[in-house]
Amino acid sequence: MAGDRLSATLFALADPTRRGMLARLAQGDATVSELAEPYDMSLAAISKHLKVLEGVGLVSRGREAQWRPRHLEAEPLKDVWAWLDDYRRFWDRSLDMLGRHLETMKQAGPENSDR
Amino acid sequence: MAGDRLSATLFALADPTRRGMLARLAQGDATVSELAEPYDMSLAAISKHLKVLEGVGLVSRGREAQWRPRHLEAEPLKDVWAWLDDYRRFWDRSLDMLGRHLETMKQAGPENSDR
DNA sequence: CCTGTATTCAACCTAATAGTTATCAACCAA
DNA sequence: TTGGTTGATAACTATTAGGTTGAATACAGG
Known part of the structure; x- marks a missing residue:
């Protein structure tokens, strides 16, 4: 190795x-x-x-x-996690979208949640 | 392998x-x-x-x-992440403490939060 | 000291890895 | 059809991984 x-x-x-x-x-x-x-x-x-x-x-x-x-x-698992974290966006589309969503909500303010 | x-x-x-x-x-x-x-x-x-x-x-x-x-x-990196996630508490002390805290709160019941 | 328990070390075997070079196949362009 | 480029495959080699068995070491208790 x-x-x-x-x-x-x-x-x-x-x-x-x-x-x-x-x-x-x-x-x-x-x-x-x-x-x-x-x-x-x-x-x-x-x-x-x-x-x-x-x-x-x-x-x-x-x-x-x-x-x-x-x-x-x-x-040592920290290093693995750190490496892996760079790729998260490639496998977790929905998490990405959730992230954007939360960002959006945060920007819009708490009074403006959908539903 | x-x-x-x-x-x-x-x-x-x-x-x-x-x-x-x-x-x-x-x-x-x-x-x-x-x-x-x-x-x-x-x-x-x-x-x-x-x-x-x-x-x-x-x-x-x-x-x-x-x-x-x-x-x-x-x-496939999802699987790696999922495996790794189980060990996070071992390297992330503060997250571990948060986990314990949440456990404590859960056991105590929602009506019994500290403070 | 002797014995049993727990663990490591050394020598050995086999299969798989990671590289090589040489050959083959697929495709574009003239 | 003849090249030239791109990539895959085959055959070979050296090294390592991962297992074995058998001997060696470390310790506790009688």
Whole structure:
């Protein structure tokens, strides 16, 4: 995958297993075994997936006895959002139109709502 | 890459060349040669990148004489946005606090707003 | 110290990516 | 029909992704 941060982040997200692990972590920190539980896959494979996520800063690891609980770090998702936001106008016509509508109403004043 | 649509879309986006081509298309339709121009890469390679983008529906092709002008189709980005939106609260603290606030108000009932 | 639990690391395999060059096809224009 | 331009396809190659198994490490408890 390419060297820039955004590419690496998107690449990390482009795998359902890794997204699943993020979803799990969104509900709270979890150990590797807990994260592995839903998947029919060796722990080593899970460990690798986690390394990818850690590599782009989406996950951090703590330590507690022999466990290395993982924590979600969503900050890199900001970059994804920022990129995506530039394209919003292309996919959400109605939102665009709603935006214009609200702008229009704002300019017209609250006393002038349609219906 | 995995079979699901979202994974494929994210994968397609996880390449700076492909994102660059989308950025170019965001300014208007373009031929393959025009899309290739900024890159030090064979046309065949560009063609392949385009095929990836077309494969996930991010780009469509028209025809005009010997040209196959490409067009941006941003609809698949909706899915990305929808996925991302679930994580917004993790990076946007203030929005999170607003969310909690709204939850609190909802639980308390409308008659019981603070202040 | 020994054992069990949790996790990582190393070596290996296979399939897919991302690039190459060379060939082919479609179209316009003379 | 012969070119010239535009683009797609095929065949090949190197690298990486993502999985495996088996050994190594780190820690807690008896």
